[in-house]
Amino acid sequence: MTVIGAVAPTGLRSIALASRYRSDREDVVQSFYVPALSQAVSYSRAVGYFTSTSLALFARGIRRLADRGGKMRLIASPHLDAADIADIERGYELREVMERAIVRELAAADSERLLDGLSLVGQLIAQGVLDIKLAFVERDGRVGLYHEKLGILRDESGDLVAFTGSSNETMGGLIANFESIEVYQGWVPGDGSRALRLEADFDNLWANDTSHLQVMDFPAVARDRLIEVARDRPDRAPHESDEALTPRRAEVSHLVHLRLPAGFTPRNYQGEAVKGWLSNRGRGILKMATGTGKTKTALVAATHLSHVLQRREEPLVVVIVAPLQHLVDQWVDEVETFGVRPVAIYESSQRWLPAVEEQLTASRLGQRPVVVFVATNASFSGARFQEILARIAQPLLIIADEAHNLGSAAYRTALPTRATYRLALSATPERWLDDEGTAALTEYFGPVVYELDLGRAIELGALCRYRYIPRLVELTDAETILYTDLTAQIAQRLAAGESVTDDSDSPLGQLLRKRTGVLGHAAGKLTAVGQDVEQRTGAWFQLIYCAEGRRPGEPGDPPGPRQIEQVMDLVGNRLGLSAHTYVSDTPRRDRSGLLRRFGSGNDLRALVAMKCLDEGVDVPDARVAYLLASSSNPRQFIQRRGRILRRAPGKEQAEILDYIAVPRADAPVNFDVERKLLIRELARVNEFGRLAENYGDTLAALRPLKERYQLMHL
Template sequence: MTDGARGLRALVLRDRYRSDQGDVVAEFFVPSFTVASSYSRAVGYFTSTSMALYARGLEVFAQRGGVMRLIASPHLTEDDIVDIARGYDMRAVLERATLRELDVEQPDRVLDGLGVLGRLIAEGRLDVKLAFVQQAGRVGIYHEKIGVFRDGFGDLVGFTGSSNETGGGLMANFESVEVFRGWVPGDGVRALRLEDEFEALWENRTKNLSVERFPDVARERLVRLGSERPGRALPGVDDALTAVEVPVRDPGHAGVEVRVPARLAIPDTLTVRDYQKDAVTAWLGGGGRGILEMATGTGKTKTAMIAAAKLGEVLARHEQPLVVVIVAPLIHLVDQWLPEVEPFGVRPVAVYGANKKWPQQVDDQLTAVRMGRRPVMVVVATNDSFSGERFQSVLARITQPVLVIADEAHNLGSPAYRAALPQNGTYRLGLSATPERWFDDEGTDALIDYFGPVVFKLGLGEAIEMGALTRYRYVPRLVELTAQETGLYVDLSAQIARLIGSGNELKDADPQSPLGFLLRQRAGVLGHAAGKVAALRADLEARRDEWFQLIYCAEGHRPAERGEEPGPRQVDEVMHLVGHELRLTAHTYVSTTAPVERKTLLRRFGSGDDLRALVAMRCLDEGVDIPDARVGYLLASSSNPRQFVQRRGRLLRRAPGKERAEIFDYLAVPPADAPVNFTVERALLVRELERATEFAELSENYETTLQVLRPLKERYGLMHL
């Protein structure tokens, strides 16, 4: 033992314990329990009497926040084995065997020991699995005996030997245990090998063995016993905030490879901007709850990870772990989060349908968190997987501090998603450039109730001024509807006017209501206006030698008269124009584009020598990181502020060699003499002109833009916008 040694290293441990030389329980097991933070044990049999022998050690272990994993062989009778051979449900047989053991009448000292066991299970500090040999249709006993103690300082002790966790095995029989101390040259490799073998067992990766969860009925029996027997309440888990175990060479251990815990930390290569510091300070000042309303492209992802790292530092001082749950709308956004998280010291688990291994990965990491071996873990889930029953059941079992980070948090305001937000989320961080939900005050209020208020705001103008986003030119193009389009438009406007006249409110229109349907139809006529493609041709021809161009098309097909077939999709018309007529290299990027192909397209687009343009429909909005994009053409007609803010944000991200961006906005309007209801038309136009005005005000060519929009504003008396 060296001066200042702590934990397991402070114990005077021999390399071997044998019954003819002393008491194995008193001299090895009990002292190890008094300093260890985790205990992993694989044994032949586990019976209720063994707990009495460990009562003193386990009480101290529990009071210190110790966490235990146990793999045992169920005590199967001949009848059990015959039933298994006959095809009886394995889980039912295991349940019967464990309950049979617990139903044996026991003295108080054994019941007290079981009470400690039950309280450990209730607190999530003990997990039990049952192992048995299953090979060629035959069932056998798992008879291996290995174990690992770990402490809060990164040291471990591995051991193997002949003792079973039974009264006879520990007291009556002649036993021996070989001990391998992780800090002793020559022992470290053996100790780590035993730990790796246990992990393989726990994860059911050992050939010819089956490892099953402890039956729920038996688990509940123990938990109930734990609440009935006298005993102290278990304190918080005694963990240090470390992120991952990084293999390194310890120069003092003659080449022995040991594992040194690394903290969740801000990478040395990351320059934290002043506004990011202000955002994190504001969030922490709000008790670790609140929304960051930051313009698209200003680094919300990194800001969130900085906040998580700083929170981790605070929890580390209180020796508490942290589970970080990041929720993002779509798979490609989850994929973008993963490489952003890893530089902070954690390898996250991706939770979505394509990753079939995530349930096991999450379960194993949560167990490691409870055991103190992985005090920080991160999962990144899509909204759909996050709200699914399987992941919700995982969230409900977490008792450690949880940080919920919601990317594009506004999406979680829908009834289905907000019902899935975990109430055990100790800390909550919402990220959005536009946290208010469009036409959904109830959903917006629900988000604020859960995450807290907006604690930091960084607007677009401020972000451009400080250099976080690039400058841009805004070029609106007014396109007049054709005669056929005007007919459709006038008819829709008349129907909208009638609904508004009967008491419907335009500003509160439910998207699923009859009024909402008509408004979508109207937007479809404007978005698919034929004149937009002609105007786009002229702008593209003038920039045919430029790279990094994005074209946003209207959704669906061109509207048609009632009873007629819908017209072509605008995205197809644009691709024909770009690829066949102008012969520019381009590719579509739509909802049906496979995730693997999306990554390839973004890489080709960013190379600057392959694809000149991406033609998008319902994509390239939220979160997609394409900083090289320099020219954007907005054909879709939408007054939804979120959509145009997101699309503008795609173009304003900074990139090497990028001095400014250009945004072309194609606004379709009916002819001046169209017979529309002036009052309704003016009310509808307000929202679209507000969008154009906001784009214009922050552009470099504001005065020029005003001149283009002036005739339309004058026609409808909207010069105040």
């Protein structure tokens, strides 16, 4: 029934406001913010934190209010990093530190969309529509963030609406997250006193009259910077329609969050590793045996961290660094199972730069709570990506796969000092013959926060049991002569004071590398491996590791054959196994196909490789490994062993055959020098044998050699 003479409500009273808004029932932005701001002439807002992106969103939201002559007061907590807080607690001038933090935030705005939003901010400040103050907690000499969230709206009639709740006015706070607010209408009995109390709280804040809180004016230098942006971009400020305070929910349907894959439950040791890293404030090294799931462990850690930051309404940028392109591809696939589509960083920057810039902008705008980039060591350390790293103002997590590589002088200077969170992964974080590089890694990433060695991993069932079969192969007469000559030259240089380093280009390094080549390419290894493969021609999932390069010869001799070609001829042609090489020259597009064929169990019986399978390549189905060459660097043989011990359906035990070339018993070698060399070789053999199911057989096979060189104690 229509009442004659009744006056229709106006202003805030004309809106059918609810007492509570919650994300599971309605769109908080469209249901509350848009209609309320469309009727208000003043808007007072206190929120959790200030960023350039949230500031741009505030301005866009009050455009309609400004067009009607309305004004807004904003109180926010400055975005302080650890260095800012440390400076304040050391007694630095508060205003200077706050000013530095705000200027840093504005300097991080580099996208067109974000600059357009800040241009509108500058216009509103210049017009006197928007006034900003900064708040922070100060108690007992310590500084904290102001995290209260409340809002006050008044219309032309003076009617009041106040609200309080969980959301910040950022894209993440208003749209991406699950939020709720409580609303108090000044004209409703019971609500009026609450609304007035919230308004009084805000007024006390604005007047800097709240215990334990400091509220200061917005820095003049930042204010001038915003007005300058507006002056430089007079026609670029976005115009807000009646329909939107911020982009609608449909526009951010691509939002992604890190989450555990369906059906995946971390193993207990993975949970312990993550706990150890988080307990060390998100820094440290995971020293875990090859094949125990370091990749998934790292992503579980990143997922936990992202959830913590999400509760603070902070985004996370994750940069994963891996040595080679195929490892980047593997990481990309793995990250996608955790709910985020990362950007692969390698090859030309023209290929990846647009996606990087787009995702970083979306992160700053609150549209992407997590951004993940996966880069090769080379692209990560390149000038283009380093320039991007320097501009990232969001919380940053660096994950280093095969982290020992980043300890080199060429790479360690590229590690960003402003990364709050740092995680290094390696079965062997200690760098071979490089104490300085090892120390640099520990200094940057932190200490080892969790360690899982091979024996424990096998005991826990993370890796499979294995048999180890060492094969002693004697050098031929020609190989013995060359080997003896090289050993004599090495002994002379060592006696002259030259040191063994990882510099393979030094004269001593070249001699050592050539002698290693003689051992690796020993002709007797082909005969021995042929006999062993022939006994296993019906077996699937076989890996054959060959020596690098060509067989060394005397000066002036033509280049010798490549062992990998000899093995392919032996295995593929003479023994008739379906086999394929997997080397650095194998096109990247073909590698995943080869691994699929190998893992199918009905196509390729063997992969023949050199070093390309050493780091990170996932071949869990491999059951048998033939090691024709392996350096004395522990990293290489530890990785190769781990590669063959990964678990797979139906795989209960692996087998490792190791071919060890030695001079004949009557060879004219220097006993002391040869004994020292053999000690290093036996360190590898003992490491392989001690955890094998047949350790007694290993000791029996090595006994004649140990007796010859008086090494029975090893």
